[in-house]
Amino acid sequence: MSLPPGTLFLLASALLFAIGTHGLVTCRHLLRKVLALNVATTGVFLLLVTLGRSGTTVDPVPHAMVLTGIVVALSTTAVALGLIVRLERRRP
């Protein structure tokens, strides 16, 4: 195995980011857009943590950043879902 460590995770994070941003731009349904956004965010989180691992010690700072990011993502997702439901109910 000659791959540098973390290659697979970096590849997955890049793919997830691409799938997410692509979905965000092309999908029409709002719920799909929200899901796509979460996928892209997960891609960035994976990148952060993978990078935090390549040093000599495990770097806890990216871990903390991702924990914060997960909570922020959940909060914004909840607001987005609430808006979607309200919008659906007011469809003319």
Added chain:
Amino acid sequence: MTVFYLAGALFLLGNVAVALARVLRGPTAADRMLSGELMGTTAVAVLLLLYGATGIEALLDVALVFAILAAMAVVTFVRRTWPEDPVDDNGGETP
């Protein structure tokens, strides 16, 4: 021994990857939910085996959380997504 655990985890992962076909095929929402259940149980088993491989005790906590939350999705599903007698709720809007 570590390799045995890892191989077991890999086996489970492959198993679940095959079971994904049921999510795609459906046909009913209940079938899809069911494969979700399988995924949950398998994830618990995978975590346990990974614990065996690495010895990180926190993984047992993760498995515990998974096991506790397994019911969450199904209960929401039968109560909210697919309720038996959909009531006419006003969408929580201010009247």
Added chain:
Amino acid sequence: MDLPSTAVLVVVLVTLPLAAATLLFASGRQPRTLTLAAALLLTVAALALGWNVHIEGVSVHRIGGWAAPLGIHWQVTPSGTVMLLATALVGLAGAVYGAGYFLHRAGPEGRMARVFMPLWLFAWGGLNALFVAADLFNLYVALEVMTLASVALVALSARRMALQAAMRYLLAGLFGSVIYLLGVALLYGQYGVLDFDALATMLDPDDPGSRAGAVALTVGLLAKAAIFPLHFWLPGAHGRAEPPVSALLSGLVVAAAFYLMLRLWFGPLAGMLNFGAGTLLGVLGAGALLWGGVLALLQRRLKMLVAYSTVSQFGFAMLVFPLAVSGNRAPVLAGGTLLLANHALAKAALFLAAGTLVRASGSERIGQLVGFSGRARWAWLAVILASAALIGLPPTLGFSAKWLLLQAAVTEGAWWWLAVMLGGTLLTFAYLGRLLELALLDAAPGPSPPPVLTPALLAPALLLALLACVTGLWAFDFELDGKALARLEPGS
């Protein structure tokens, strides 16, 4: 004079809004006195901070006593202080206006009144946290506070149009956040630091990781600042929101995202601002200037005109980047900051006055607005003064800002950018002139009996517009093109 130390003032500025908002939310009532007292206190703190910075210059504060790169720093810079001051003035004006605008305690207006103040204070706190932050990830969280508060404020009226605008705004904002976060991850992967100063000393402008990171940060902020071609969400969100909300959003929230770009490109990323990057950003700005200006000319609704004007004005602000490529950057940064402050005051005044005029006329259409009569004349006066500031007539703050930028363009021989700036100013003149002409020469009688316009609906806009006009006289004095701003570039 013996003022509290800068550290205490910063803590007041960032924590008081959050604490007051939590109190207001938890109490579930709407004690106007509490809100207004908090707003007043925040304004006084911002003024005191301005004085301190004027005396002491840049200062750095360690949160929790931890030094960077481990801990987070606050950095109080002159440009940040200017933004803090603008935020305080607009915040106070908006709070007073809001108290007068959502009068009824029952029905949908009562609900709006109950929610407006906590959200307003949250947005204020997020903005203050942003203007003192000097840490890439801390900025991300502060940006999210600001964005989420703004989205909730846009959705305040819960009408379908407002909800749609809020949703679109939320998605655009989160799209910006994800890309910004990607930039943070890339830069952290390259250098292992998040602190601005540390980043500035370590930055290697030629390395692909830093370049990709800089691009991602910039694209994320462009989406949040609604710079052409990522401006699509702005007119709806600003045009459909309630008037005090539009004032906050157009005046400050967009400006905050733009200010971060200034902060980054004149701070840690300064080494990367070469001809290519500057020109690209400048071209985007020119596009925004033209597109927003032309669309503003075509609008029939008052608030939509003002909203498109924001797109155009931020295009103007983008021109600081090509002007700063070579030569002395301090005056360009000063010009850019003053431009943002001028825009904040004038645009907020314009939106507040527009809200009053719409209420007085019972219609949003420009052709049906009431004329220069009765109490509405005070609102028109605010519109006229704010227009003068936006166009940049002397002696307004807008004039000082544009003068600094023009000087930079002349000394650098950047004749093309000079032409764009003049064209943009003419365009601004055109659409604001059209508004005044249509409305004043062709005034409608308005509904009868005319709605009551309380001083709370008139004074804030007028005062903001006046401030935008008179502070220009004093801006040159404020060492803005001199020593204080030369210290603005951390690490240089």
Added chain:
Amino acid sequence: MIMMAGTVLIVLGLLFFLSGTVGLLRFPDVFTRLHALSKADTLALGLVCAGLALHADDGALQLKLLLIWLLVIVSGATCSSLIARAALAHGIRPWQR
């Protein structure tokens, strides 16, 4: 010896997981699939837990493993019945030969 037994239990558990998946894929309707899956899975997880408990030598860990298994039994059984009821209520008829 005990290690060996643990290993055997784990392998058995894995096989039961496999059988559950086969059932999920091959059985004709949602009720039969439920039947196959819930039993096989619960048993399989129990076997894996038991195997690991034999490998572990710490009482607290064994207790935690037991707790995990119990949780999966309780929630698995309830959830299966909930899904089945929901499917019935929505007019999905059980498969008949």
Added chain:
Amino acid sequence: MHPVEVTFDALLLFSMVVLAWQGVHARNMFRAVVSFMMFGLLTAVAWVRLEAPDIALAEASLGAGLTGALLLATLGRLGPERRGPRRRRAMKLSMLPWLALGLVGTTVLLAVTLSLPAPGLGEAVLAAMPAAGVDSPVTAVLLNFRAWDTLLEIGVMLLAVIALWSLGQDVLASTSRLPAPALPALVRVLFPLFVLSTFYLLWRGGHGPGGAFPAGALLAAGLVLALLAGARVPERMRGAPLRWAVGGGLFAFLIVAVGGMWAAGAFFAYPPQHASILIAIVEIAAGLSIGVMLTALFLGGEPTEVRRGRT
């Protein structure tokens, strides 16, 4: 790395990517949501593989548990997706340039990320740990070195609650008939366990993976489950008490932060001899408050105060 590990990672990440794609583009919306939830489950396993058990815990409880429930609840309140047939064909044709762009973008991103040296702050954190007041490095970063981020983040959560509540009343108010007595029975068994594990995780936070976020998420999961099983927000709790429970975490955090200004001379500084206890207080307050806030997010609106005289 052993080949089995590499194969495991490859299969795991491949499944994640497939599920992510399904989660965004699956034809049926329900299928998309279920795929996304499974994606969350696998993400938690991926965190384990990346030696980040803290994140795995948070992902398992927040990401996979509550987000999934939130999505399913939302789905139940949306009508069927409307999409004209014309549009679908157009989408397929327009896929090609996107695909090319995506491939190029992914490759560039991968090439850049592979080139990153990633020095990190691991050493700096290790060096500062003795003065941190807790044993777990991640908790130290969250509640001490970068506590200001965490405070703002709790602010984001409170803001989300205010935003959602400003849109209207709670959506759980209307409940359909309870399916089977199995559900309340299940909840009666599980609820004490939820509370127990909440405190277990809070206690763990000082030493190892755990802490306020997963603990709060578990508490929220228990409360949401109880609500789904037919429990109501108690009358006495509605209005101000509930609001205080929601806002209390941020308030406690602010008090400790400003108190540091007065007691230790800097915003958010903990006096060394009291650091552990202060962090514990913040952690418990934050954990409980997060639990209530997440439940409030799930409620989707403010529980209305029922006037006396009505049942």
